[in-house]
Amino acid sequence: MAKDTTDTPQGPQHVAIIMDGNGRWAQQRGRPRLFGHHAGARRVREIVESCPDVGVKYLTIFAFSTENWKRTQSEVAGLMRLFRRYIEREAKALFQDGVRVRFIGDRIKLDSKLVTLMDNLELYTADNDKVHLTIALNYGSRDEVTRAAQRLAVEIEQGRLSHKDVDAETLSRFLDTRFLPDPDLVIRTSGEARISNFLLWQSAYAEYEFLDTLWPDFTAEEFAKVVGSFGSRERRFGGATV
C-alpha cells in the first residue's frame, strides 16, 4: 500500500538525479551507446511511479546537458529522437499517474517538433499534483544563471527593477527552476563523483549520493534505499547543533 507522505517527515521532498552510465552499460554488452540510452529511458517510469511510495513529491532528472552537444552527431540525433518518442509514448501513463511534467533548460537550440511536444506535455499535465517531474533538457547551470542574469539586466534597463532589489530570492525567480523547491538530495549514478553543471545554485545545501550503479540498472528498490537513508543525515545549513 502507498505510504502517506506524512509518515516520512524526514525524507527528502525534492530528489534530483544525474542519470549517468548509459554508454558504459551498452559498452559492457558490446552494443552501441544508443542502446544504453533506450534502456535508461525505460528506467524512468519505475522511478517516477515509486515516488509517492517513498514520499518524494518533486523529482528532477538530468536528461541532456548543454555540454552533451559535444557528442557525435549520430548520438545527439538519436537522443533527440528518443526524447520525442519518450514524450509521445509516456504522456498518457504520466497523466494517469498524476504526474505534472515540466522542463528546464534552454529550448532555443532544440528542434521545434520536440519543443512542441514538451509544451503540450506541460499543458496536458498542468493540473496534476501527485508527483512533480522536472526534466532537464539542454540544461546547464551556468547557462541557466547566465540567462537569468540577462533577463534581470533587461528588467533593470527598462526600469522595472532596481539593482537594489537584486538578492538571492530575486535571482531565484529568474532561474528555470523558479517553480521548484531546492533539491534536498542529489543522486548520481555510474560512479562519477562530480556535478557536471547540474543545479549548482539550487543544490547549495543538498545532500549528495554517488552510486556505482549504472543508470539502466538503477531500480525503484535502490531508489527507496537511498531515499530511506536520507533521514539519518543531520542537515545544519551552516548552523551548529552542539
Ligand code: IPE
Ligand atoms: C548519461 O549516460 C546520459 C546522457 C548524458 C545523455 P552517458 O551517455 O553519459 O553514459 P556514460 O557516462 O558514457 O557511461
Ligand code: IPE
Ligand atoms: C551529465 O552526464 C549529464 C547527464 C546525465 C544528462 P555526462 O556524462 O554528460 O557528464 P560528464 O561528461 O561525465 O561530466
Ligand code: MG
Ligand atoms: Mg556520462
